[in-house]
Amino acid sequence: MSMRQEQLPDLTDDMFQPADIDSSKNEEIAGESTGFWKDAWRRLRKNLGAIIGIVIIVVLSLLAIFGPMMNEYSYHEQDLMRAKLPAKVPGLENVGFLGLNGVDIRGVDQYEAKGVDEYFWFGTDEFGRDQWTRVWQGTRISLFIALAAAFIDFVIGVAYGGISAFYGGRVDNILQRIIEVLVGIPNLILIILFILIFEPGILSIILALAVTGWIGMARIVRGQVLKLKNQEFVLASRTLGASDGRVIGRHLIPNVLGQIIITTMFTIPNAIFFEAFLSFIGLGIRPPEASLGSIINNGFSSLQIYPHLVLYPSIVISLLMIAFNLVGDGLRDAFDPKLRK
Amino acid sequence: MVSVMANEKLLEIKNLKQHFKVGKSVVKAVDGLTFDIYKGETFGLVGESGCGKSTTGRTIIRLYDATDGEVIFDGENVHGKKNAKELKKFNRKMQMIFQDPYASLNPRMTVADIIAEGIDIHGLAKNKEERMARVHELLETVGLNKEHANRYPHEFSGGQRQRIGIARALAVDPEFIIADEPISALDVSIQAQVVNLMKKLQREKGLTYLFIAHDLSMVKYISDRIGVMYQGEIVELADSDELYADPLHPYTQSLLSAIPLPDPEYERSRTRKLYDSEDYAPKSGEKRVLREVKKGHWVACTEEEYEQFMATV
Numbered sequence: 001m002s003m004r005q006e007q008l009p010d011l012t013d014d015m016f017q018p019a020d021i022d023s024s025k026n027e028e029i030a031g032e033s034t035g036f037w038k039d040a041w042r043r044l045r046k047n048l049g050a051i052i053g054i055v056i057i058v059v060l061s062l063l064a065i066f067g068p069m070m071n072e073y074s075y076h077e078q079d080l081m082r083a084k085l086p087a088k089v090p091g092l093e094n095v096g097f098l099g100l101n102g103v104d105i106r107g108v109d110q111y112e113a114k115g116v117d118e119y120f121w122f123g124t125d126e127f128g129r130d131q132w133t134r135v136w137q138g139t140r141i142s143l144f145i146a147l148a149a150a151f152i153d154f155v156i157g158v159a160y161g162g163i164s165a166f167y168g169g170r171v172d173n174i175l176q177r178i179i180e181v182l183v184g185i186p187n188l189i190l191i192i193l194f195i196l197i198f199e200p201g202i203l204s205i206i207l208a209l210a211v212t213g214w215i216g217m218a219r220i221v222r223g224q225v226l227k228l229k230n231q232e233f234v235l236a237s238r239t240l241g242a243s244d245g246r247v248i249g250r251h252l253i254p255n256v257l258g259q260i261i262i263t264t265m266f267t268i269p270n271a272i273f274f275e276a277f278l279s280f281i282g283l284g285i286r287p288p289e290a291s292l293g294s295i296i297n298n299g300f301s302s303l304q305i306y307p308h309l310v311l312y313p314s315i316v317i318s319l320l321m322i323a324f325n326l327v328g329d330g331l332r333d334a335f336d337p338k339l340r341k
Numbered sequence: 342m343v344s345v346m347a348n349e350k351l352l353e354i355k356n357l358k359q360h361f362k363v364g365k366s367v368v369k370a371v372d373g374l375t376f377d378i379y380k381g382e383t384f385g386l387v388g389e390s391g392c393g394k395s396t397t398g399r400t401i402i403r404l405y406d407a408t409d410g411e412v413i414f415d416g417e418n419v420h421g422k423k424n425a426k427e428l429k430k431f432n433r434k435m436q437m438i439f440q441d442p443y444a445s446l447n448p449r450m451t452v453a454d455i456i457a458e459g460i461d462i463h464g465l466a467k468n469k470e471e472r473m474a475r476v477h478e479l480l481e482t483v484g485l486n487k488e489h490a491n492r493y494p495h496e497f498s499g500g501q502r503q504r505i506g507i508a509r510a511l512a513v514d515p516e517f518i519i520a521d522e523p524i525s526a527l528d529v530s531i532q533a534q535v536v537n538l539m540k541k542l543q544r545e546k547g548l549t550y551l552f553i554a555h556d557l558s559m560v561k562y563i564s565d566r567i568g569v570m571y572q573g574e575i576v577e578l579a580d581s582d583e584l585y586a587d588p589l590h591p592y593t594q595s596l597l598s599a600i601p602l603p604d605p606e607y608e609r610s611r612t613r614k615l616y617d618s619e620d621y622a623p624k625s626g627e628k629r630v631l632r633e634v635k636k637g638h639w640v641a642c643t644e645e646e647y648e649q650f651m652a653t654v
Contacts, residue, residue: 236458
């Protein structure tokens with residue numbers, strides 16, 4: 001101790017300066033204010049997977065809207081003279097390994113053999129309809145069905161789950177027993193019956209998907225609302241005299257919204273897949289209308305000879321599913337970073 | 342403060358009962374409470390976890406519908422059927438501060454919206470400027486800055502959040518505030534800050550508090566009178582100095598014997614008194630009722646015990 005003290009230089013008062021202490025700044029917060037959405041967006045932006053997903057969804061959506069207008073063929077215009085042509089793209093036809101040069105798997109240039117001068121970017125199907133137009137037309141219908149089904153799920157699910165949890169007691173009991181009965185009936189049977197009764201078409205597929213699709217959403221919303229409705233901030237609002245509407249609108253919905261968005265993002269790829277599945281087993285869209293599922297179903301029978309009929313719609317549907325799942329995952333991480341392990 | 346206590350009653354609680362059905366059995370969380378709270382005082386309610394303190398507070402403010410009994414606030418019965426207008430009037434007079442500062446503020450709302458919720462519900466501000474002016478004033482009342490108004494709860498510490506909760510309660514100019522363990526979730530160094538703020542507000546605005554807590558030393562510091570609760574009933578009620586100096590009920594004695602002091606000499610000799618409600622149950626099967634043994638000192642006792650107490654006093 002004494003040794004160390006000796007080594008210290010002499011400390012005099014003039015070596016020190018009083019620090020500025022402003023008591024009004026005691027409670028100051030230096031950082032930038034961040035709300036929930038801002039914070040979530042910041043995290044989402046850093047998530048490469050989610051950004052890739054968003055880009056894919058945007059690109060595919062644009063193609064679904066504008067793709068069919070990009071050439072002069074319509075999705076139902078038949079011409080057997082040009083049936084079953086492989087893909088041929090101007091410019092890319094010279095790049096051998098891409099297989100976009102109109103040569104089929106037997107090594108015959110079908111365009112030359114059939115004397116076709118035009119280019120069909122994804123080839124043509126067995127009736128000579130342009131596959132590019134049909135694939136994007138199909139994507140458009142698949143997306144439309146999925147979004148509509150997800151929207152109906154969202155409306156029914158949020159209302160049903162919210163009412164069930166918010167009013168609780170006997171209301172909750174009855175509503176939950178109804179859900180259990182619905183869950184007990186196999187989904188597929190319900191949907192097949194639905195489509196058998198109504199005319200097959202876009203509307204009946206949407207309704208069939210919505211019959212049981214909302215149950216997942218209803219359960220999630222119910223769980224969240226049950227958790228929230230006895231939280232102290234809701235009680236505080238009640239002691240201030242808030243009406244039910246205010247409690248739901250200002251306190252419950254904003255806190256469940258993240259979960260609702262995530263669930264919706266996972267409902268969409270499910271609906272796309274289910275629609276494709278229904279079309280694939282022949283219960284879906286009727287020709288000449290096309291959805292991704294029905295196009296794949298058509299091409300599936302001649303998969304070994306004309307792989308291009310299955311290849312392109314399959315790539316599109318896979319990309320869509322992956323993209324929606326990536327975005328859903330990203331949103332989940334962004335809204336609730338605690339969940340990420 | 343003692344002089345204030347002789348004043349009028351602000352709140353009368355008569356035989357308040359709150360029973361919950363759990364499956365087929367009934368939990369008697371609060372079972373026949375009777376006490377008064379005088380204008381301008383702080384009434385402390387203490388007891389172990391699960392004895393019904395918080396339920397009492399929540400029932401008084403109508404978060405739960407009372408199974409039985411009356412709560413009379415300023416001469417009016419609070420419970421029973423009420424129309425929306427009467428309820429709103431009542432909501433302005435009685436407010437609550439909550440236990441958990443992390444759960445009591447909506448994470449999706451800004452501090453300004455949280456504090457102004459009462460102002461919005463009761464239409465206390467004519468326009469946006471007036472509303473914000475009131476919010477700023479309230480923030481400064483509880484020792485926060487105006488700049489905090491546009492921030493979100495997660496940016497604040499526990500003590501700051503609790504003060505936001507207090508500002509929210511003050512926004513409707515209440516006369517009576519129920520503080521449901523307002524400091525038990527806070528760091529000890531922050532507890533004093535919040536309690537002193539509550540004391541200051543009481544002086545300035547003439548507030549009346551029902552202070553629910555299990556921290557006995559803090560309750561003694563803030564309360565004028567204290568009620569000790571056990572299994573849904575009040576077992577002893579007295580002025581706080583009187584209760585600490587001369588606890589009569591064995592449960593109160595047991596509670597007080599559990600307070601540690603930062604004094605090794607005292608701690609070495611401190612013995613913990615244990616209380617067993619079954620041992621203490623009256624042999625005759627007579628039910629104990631609250632009886633006044635000294636002026637303002639009430640103890641739950643049987644007829645026989647009452648005479649014993651009176652003889653010793």
